[in-house]
Amino acid sequence: MRRWVGISLVVTSCFALVGCSPGIAGELGLMRDDKGNISAVLQICEGHIEYVALNLQGPGITNSPGEGPDLLGEWESDSEVGKGFVQFDLAHGGNGWKVVTPLAARNPASTFSITSWSMDNTWTALGPQFKTSDLANLKPGEVMVMPDDGSLGNRVQTLDDFKRSCS
Known part of the structure; x- marks a missing residue:
C-alpha cells in the first residue's frame, strides 16, 4: 500500500510541476536582411507574446531571460x-x-540566446542559442531557429518554411 501511495505522490508532483510551466506559443528565430540587419521573427501558433530578450549564455550564468547583467x-x-x-x-x-x-x-x-514570453508568463517561444559567427553565416531570407528534435546546434530554414511552422 505504501508503495502505491509513494508512486501516486511522485506522479501527482510531476503533473503539478509540468502544469505550471508556460505553454509554447510558437517559434522564435533570427534572420538577416539584404542590408545585413538582424531581425527577430516570431510565428505565434497559440497564446500571445509581449517581450523578447537577448541574453549571454554560459557556465555559471543563472539569471532568468530578461534579467541581470x-x-x-x-x-x-x-x-x-x-x-x-x-x-x-x-x-x-x-x-x-x-x-x-x-x-x-x-x-x-560568447554564446547568446534569444527568448520571448508573455507578460503574465503563461506563454513562451524559445529561440536559438548562437554565436556572432552563426549570424554572419546567415544569408538574406534564411531563418535560424532551435533544432526541432532536441539535438545540439541550430536549424536554418527559409522564411516561407518558418511561416508554416504552425501547420
Missing part, C-alpha cells in the same frame, strides 16, 4: 502579439515592437 538587449510589443507572423529589427524595433534595452556589444567568442 547578462541581458544584452530587450524588446517589448505595444500590445499582445497573438496568432500569426511578426518581424522586427533588433537595432531599431518596428512593427509594433520598441527597444527597451538597446543591444549591447557582444564578444564574438
Whole structure:
C-alpha cells in the first residue's frame, strides 16, 4: 500500500510541476536582411507574446531571460502579439515592437540566446542559442531557429518554411 501511495505522490508532483510551466506559443528565430540587419521573427501558433530578450549564455550564468547583467538587449510589443507572423529589427524595433534595452556589444567568442514570453508568463517561444559567427553565416531570407528534435546546434530554414511552422 505504501508503495502505491509513494508512486501516486511522485506522479501527482510531476503533473503539478509540468502544469505550471508556460505553454509554447510558437517559434522564435533570427534572420538577416539584404542590408545585413538582424531581425527577430516570431510565428505565434497559440497564446500571445509581449517581450523578447537577448541574453549571454554560459557556465555559471543563472539569471532568468530578461534579467541581470547578462541581458544584452530587450524588446517589448505595444500590445499582445497573438496568432500569426511578426518581424522586427533588433537595432531599431518596428512593427509594433520598441527597444527597451538597446543591444549591447557582444564578444564574438560568447554564446547568446534569444527568448520571448508573455507578460503574465503563461506563454513562451524559445529561440536559438548562437554565436556572432552563426549570424554572419546567415544569408538574406534564411531563418535560424532551435533544432526541432532536441539535438545540439541550430536549424536554418527559409522564411516561407518558418511561416508554416504552425501547420
